Amino acid sequence: MSRVAVYPGSFDPITMGHVDIINRISPLYDEVIVLVAQSSQKQSLFTPEERRGLIESSLSHLKNVKVDFFHGLTTDYMKKHGAQVIVRGLRAVVDFEYEMTMANMNKKIAPEIETLLVFASPEYYYVSSRGVKELAFNGGALKDLVPQVVIEAMQKKIKK
Ligand code: ADP
Numbered sequence: 001m002s003r004v005a006v007y008p009g010s011f012d013p014i015t016m017g018h019v020d021i022i023n024r025i026s027p028l029y030d031e032v033i034v035l036v037a038q039s040s041q042k043q044s045l046f047t048p049e050e051r052r053g054l055i056e057s058s059l060s061h062l063k064n065v066k067v068d069f070f071h072g073l074t075t076d077y078m079k080k081h082g083a084q085v086i087v088r089g090l091r092a093v094v095d096f097e098y099e100m101t102m103a104n105m106n107k108k109i110a111p112e113i114e115t116l117l118v119f120a121s122p123e124y125y126y127v128s129s130r131g132v133k134e135l136a137f138n139g140g141a142l143k144d145l146v147p148q149v150v151i152e153a154m155q156k157k158i159k160k
Pocket residue numbers: 008009010011012015016017018021037087088089090091095119120121124125126127128129
């Protein structure tokens with residue numbers, strides 16, 4: 001059986017914090033699927049297609065990582081694709097309660113699926129998609145916070 005992990009999130013846009021988590025988990029699994037959520041509750045800066053393009057460009061060095069979209073429950077997607085592990089990143093304590101609730105909810109509906117929480121590296125623990133959008137809209141420098149392709153894509157969006 002091949003070991004498949006899914007890393008779900010909004011990735012609006014992908015940050016160096018996300019890239020760091022994916023770099024660290026990709027050697028642990030045969031395949032890692034970065035699953036872009038098409039959340040009905042959040043207004044996004046980038047379309048799912050744009051987000052997918054930015055993720056693929058940022059992770060082209062990793063051969064066992066692919067990017068996909070989903071509308072419904074992550075666990076339904078996982079059952080369909082034979083994936084066993086949900087990976088989530090943990091930054092500050094404020095992430096904890098949300099992640100614990102999600103993990104327990106997923107355990108309830110799909111007991112065979114495990115959630116793996118990975119601590120953010122110290123240099124990225126303060127980096128969030130929301131924060132980099134704030135910075136970008138207010139003219140702050142994004143170097144080291146997001147991949148170069150994301151810097152360029154954000155500059156284009158902001159000019160529009
Ligand atoms: P969501 O909207 O589902 O929280 P995000 O794209 O914001 O999606 O984040 C996806 C996952 O990556 C979450 O588990 C989040 O905690 C984690 N994450 C976000 N930023 C970082 C970071 N800087 N370092 C480590 N993990 C992170």
